[in-house]
Amino acid sequence: MVSTPFQHDTATHCPYCAFQCGMRLSGPRESVVVDGDEAFPVNKGALCIKGWTSAAPLAHPERLLNPLVRNAAGDLVPATWDEALARVAEAFKSIRTDYGADAVGIFGGGSLTNEKSYLLGKFARVALGTANIDYNGRFCMSSAAAAGIRALGIDRGMPFPLEDIASAEVVLLAGSNVAETMPPIMQYFEAQRANGGVLVVSDPRRTATAAAADLHLRLTPGTDAVLANGLLHLLIRDDLIDHDYIQERTEGFERVRQIAATYWPERVERITGIPEAELLQTARLLGRANTAMILTGRGAEQQAQGVTNVLSFINLALALGKVGRPNSGFGCLTGQGNGQGGREHGQKADQLPGYRLIADPAARQHVAAVWDFPEEELPGPGKSAYELLDSLGPEGGIRSLLVLGSNVVVSAPHGNNIRERLESLDFLVVSDFFLSETALLADVVLPSAQWAEEEGTITNLEGRVIRRRRAFAPPEGVLTDLELLEQLAARLGRERWFTYASPEAVFDELRAASAGGAADYSGITYEKIEAGQGVFWPCPSVDHPGTPRLFAESFPTPSGRARFHPVLHRSPAEEPDEDFPLYLTTGRVLAQYQSGTQTRRIGELEDMASEPLAEINPTTAERYGLADGDMLTLETRRGAARVRALVTENIRPDTVFAPFHWPNEQSANLLTNPALDPTSRMPEFKVCAVRIVKD
Ligand SMILES: Nc1nc2c(c(=O)[nH]1)N[C@H]1C(S)=C(S)[C@@H](COP(=O)(O)OP(=O)(O)OC[C@H]3O[C@@H](n4cnc5c(=O)[nH]c(N)nc54)[C@H](O)[C@@H]3O)O[C@H]1N2
Ligand SMILES: Nc1nc2c(c(=O)[nH]1)N[C@H]1C(S)=C(S)[C@@H](COP(=O)(O)OP(=O)(O)OC[C@H]3O[C@@H](n4cnc5c(=O)[nH]c(N)nc54)[C@H](O)[C@@H]3O)O[C@H]1N2
Ligand code: SF4
Ligand SMILES: [Mo]
Helix, strand or coil: CCCCCCCCCEEECCCECCCEEEEEEEHEEEEEEEEEEECCCCCCCCCCCCHHHCHHHHHHHCCCCEEEEECCCEEEEEEEEEEHHHHHHHHHHHHHHCCCCEEEEEEECCCCHHHHHHHHHHHHHHCCCCCEEEHHHHHHCHHHHHHHHHHHHHCCCCCCCCCHHHCCCCCEEEECCCHHHHHHHHHHHHHHHCCEEEEEECCEECCCHHCCCEEEEECCCCCCHHHHHHHHHHHHHHCCHHEEEHHHHHHHHHHHHEEEEEEHHHHHHHHHHCCCHHHHHHHHHHHHHCCEEEEHHHHCCCCHHHHHHHHHHHHHHCCCCCCCCCCCCCEEEEEEEECHHCCCCCCCCCCEEECCCCCCCHHHHHHHHHHHCCCCCCCCCCHHHHHHHHHHHHHHCEEEEEEEEHHHHCCCCCCCHHHHHHHHCCEEEEEEECCCCCHHHEEEEEEEECCHHHEEEEECCCCCCCCCCCCCCCCCCCEEEHHHHHHHHHCCCCCHHCCCCCCHHHHHHHHHHCCCCCCCCCCCHHHHHHHCCCCCCCCCCCCCCCCCCCCCCCCCCCCCEEECCCCCCCCCCCCCCCCCEEEEEEEEECCCCCCCCHHHCCCCHHHHCCCEEEEEEEEHHHHCCCCCEEEEEEEEECCEEEEEEECCCCECCCCEEEECCCCHHHHHCCEEEEEECCCCCEECCCCEEEEEEEE
């Protein structure tokens, strides 16, 4: 490894979740010191354990420092960039010639900077000419995004800054375990409660977040829309809705009112398992508060009815008259580091930069003009993430795939199918820092620079665009993803469209491409971000201050009003039955991140969480003769996983929870159901039917 110059104190942001804590780095790569950045107003110096240990992967002995190619014997062996890139370019070209441009697919990620997501989208359309690009955000934010656009006209996860939480009298947190998934946010809830506020959490488990709440609604998995409709029923019955607001600022309430009438409390209690008294208490808290917020997480969203679930919570916030009011409103808590920006600038199958639609003629013309590329050569919409993965191989027609920023073998649902699909490819290329489980299947693996070695921007969960700053250069032999895309484009004969002086030059082109779109970044510059601890989009001109709070006056819909949507709940795609008698739900633990490529390599985190623990209620454990710590097999219609029992009162007797951070036989995604939401194409990670098999 080359020695790097000593850098004093680089202010940057954590590589992991959407909270994007400000941190300061000092020292060389081999012994970086990480500190919380007290000047950054979001985390105010606080970090979680993942942030404190985030520098470990930078100089990790398993880090990839040169490309790998698969040789004739089937082994991955070191190669030069020249060899590796030549092989990728040849494979892409010959597959395109034999099967058409759409036979080459791209799978991106929400951890990529804005510059990288933007360039990856452009690379797909201009360098490859393929319609088939999508990304792991489809597994994360797509349901919340679709609901936000339908009801409020725009998808900015939180349409207000985090600081507003502290002044909200009541907050309902639906399906989110922030105490483990973004711990520094708890300072805002603590401030809220110190101000006399009340926190209500709905979750099938008594999580650390639920334990910190005033009221925990322990609902049956998959019944979120019933809860929201039931609360609306009570608010209407007791006349705690805001008639003036509904009249002046919304449309479509009448139909929603009629549907809410059918969700009477006894029915809601029967379906959700939440006692009537708690429903009434929640409705009164929300209805009588001057300021109230409803925030959703993946619990309510990662379902085959994720979009309607979110719409049902937006209905509630609108009926309360709270959306666009101070210290109030509706928001969803974005998950991945750049989960927000990553869903705005063109790595989605149906999208062009600035949150434009690729099927929209005006959007195509605008972006084609910025790119100086013939509009008629831009492909149309492609396949969504799971459908794209499910189409890999000769049958589905996508013969080759570039994965950049995701570990789909571990994180996509119905893992056995995903592995088979990947194995049936003619050619797989993966860019990563480590040999992830997906990279292990690749024909070519390309080593990528890590967060502290690159410049770029990230958009946090509040819509605040911030700078990722470089503390040192990548190790010799490692390229940034931007350099990789430039070099690959050149080998595909598209150099003219992929030559940039710097990441900032890519950002400047993104600004122009996003101008006039919903996510308008045209007025955001690196300088301006620097000067103000970030800029909130939309920011349509350089002299515009950015937009921390949306909807104060109107909604970006044709009528300027927010739209109610009638929501009739549906059952989950798979429900417990005789053969598979329990609900399985999946999610996260504090000390591991996502597919675990980074965090499973960090000693301190492994000490805290070294294997998946399946949470099982004592009553259920007893029925199966299981004691705490026993090994067991979980089985669904799609596969089996080996896990250890964590016997706990914190989970409902009818439900088992398993975290998804581990691979191979410990992978929760061997179990999950790829049933998709009809609108967002989000898989149902949060509900399926499972049985326990004791050893
Ligand atoms: N430690 C850690 N932090 C992370 C991540 C990580 O991997 N590890 N990932 C980041 C990312 S990308 C994301 S998206 C966020 C996710 O952040 P969260 O949404 O907070 O995380 P999850 O654990 O997926 O799900 C939240 C809760 O949903 C509950 N739940 C399950 N089924 C249901 C249901 O049917 N209804 C309701 N209401 N709740 C249900 C689960 O019990 C769980 O406690 O976290 C981010 N932060
Ligand atoms: N069962 C179940 N499954 C789930 C979920 C669940 O709740 N339950 N949640 C889903 C959600 S919300 C999400 S967001 C997905 C996430 O799942 P994944 O997409 O697998 O997420 P990561 O583990 O972050 O994968 C990122 C990979 O890319 C690499 N990487 C990170 N940054 C970069 C970069 O800048 N460049 C390059 N080249 N590589 C990079 C990392 O080392 C890692 O191997 O999982 C989904 N899967
Ligand atoms: S909360 Fe998120 S951004 Fe902050 S230190 Fe932890 S993982 Fe990093
Ligand atoms: Mo996510």
